[in-house]
Amino acid sequence: xxxxxxxxxxxxxxxxxxxxxxxxxxxxxxxxxxxxxxxxxxxxxxxxxxxxxxxxxxxxxxxxxxxxxxxxxxxxxxxxxxxxxxxxxxxxxxxxxxxxxxxxxxxxxxxxxxxxxxxxxxxxxxxxxxxxxxxxxxxxxxxxxxxxxxxxxxxxxxxxxxxxxxxxxxxxxxxxxxxxxxxxxxxxxxxxxxxxxxxxxxxxxxxxxxxxxxxxxxxxxxxxxxxxxxxxxxxxxxxxxxxxxxxxxxxxxxxxxxxxxxxxxxxxxxxxxxxxxxxxxxxxxxxxx
Numbered sequence: 001x002x003x004x005x006x007x008x009x010x011x012x013x014x015x016x017x018x019x020x021x022x023x024x025x026x027x028x029x030x031x032x033x034x035x036x037x038x039x040x041x042x043x044x045x046x047x048x049x050x051x052x053x054x055x056x057x058x059x060x061x062x063x064x065x066x067x068x069x070x071x072x073x074x075x076x077x078x079x080x081x082x083x084x085x086x087x088x089x090x091x092x093x094x095x096x097x098x099x100x101x102x103x104x105x106x107x108x109x110x111x112x113x114x115x116x117x118x119x120x121x122x123x124x125x126x127x128x129x130x131x132x133x134x135x136x137x138x139x140x141x142x143x144x145x146x147x148x149x150x151x152x153x154x155x156x157x158x159x160x161x162x163x164x165x166x167x168x169x170x171x172x173x174x175x176x177x178x179x180x181x182x183x184x185x186x187x188x189x190x191x192x193x194x195x196x197x198x199x200x201x202x203x204x205x206x207x208x209x210x211x212x213x214x215x216x217x218x219x220x221x222x223x224x225x226x227x228x229x230x231x232x233x234x235x236x237x238x239x240x241x242x243x244x245x246x247x248x249x250x251x252x253x254x255x256x257x258x259x260x261x262x263x264x265x266x267x268x269x270x271x272x273x274x275x276x277x278x279x280x281x282x283x284x285x286x287x288x289x
């Protein structure tokens with residue numbers, strides 16, 4: 001089904017949001033839209049909201065499996081406002097959001113569904129899950145001008161680090177179980193990245209509840225949602241492998257001519273398998289085996 005805006009969808013299909021987990025995919029351009037949708041359908045999301053400009057086409061094989069909603073980020077539509085509207089309409093549902101050319105991976109995702117993972121996470125009394133946004137980039141930028149290639153995808157195998165997240169409302173003391181994570185292209189090319197956008201942490205999987213709000217920095221107004229683990233042991237984390245930063249750096253006139261290749265001595269081909277991300281420490285299974 002196609003809807004002229006999110007308000008219309010929520011008015012007509014509110015009951016669909018009760019059949020979670022629900023994925024929201026925000027389409028910024030026409031790069032890898034179809035593969036992004038198919039990847040998340042294969043991951044086990046029960047409902048898919050595709051927020052996409054009206055002029056963009058969707059493949060025939062996915063049209064019947066998703067809710068298409070007219071939405072244009074370039075024209076000024078606000079993704080945080082959209083996420084918050086869905087949160088308000090779906091209390092209790094597990095939600096997820098990403099952008100096109102981003103792909104969710106979680107421990108053992110080749111044999112287990114996102115619903116199974118979230119059921120375990122719920123049993124651990126967790127209502128949100130930290131996801132690291134891991135930058136992908138094409139190895140050959142001459143062959144792939146927009147820095148996107150599924151067949152030639154690379155990532156940084158090291159160079160990731162975390163800093164304490166200080167609380168300005170508590171004399172800048174570190175917040176409990178919260179860290180700011182950095183690395184990837186946003187660390188290596190930080191001179192081209194605004195400071196507020198250098199983090200690679202995103203709470204992309206979370207359970208909706210009344211009064212919950214997402215902000216532009218990918219954090220919530222409930223501080224417990226922003227934590228990486230519960231107080232008593234480590235929890236599951238997931239990863240979103242993303243071409244988004246590479247696309248932006250090659251599209252931006254201020255950076256594209258400074259970058260002949262994203263590859264360096266710590267680059268490695270991406271194998272499109274959760275085991276590689278686990279081995280590199282870019283997500284962890286917690287107590288889930």
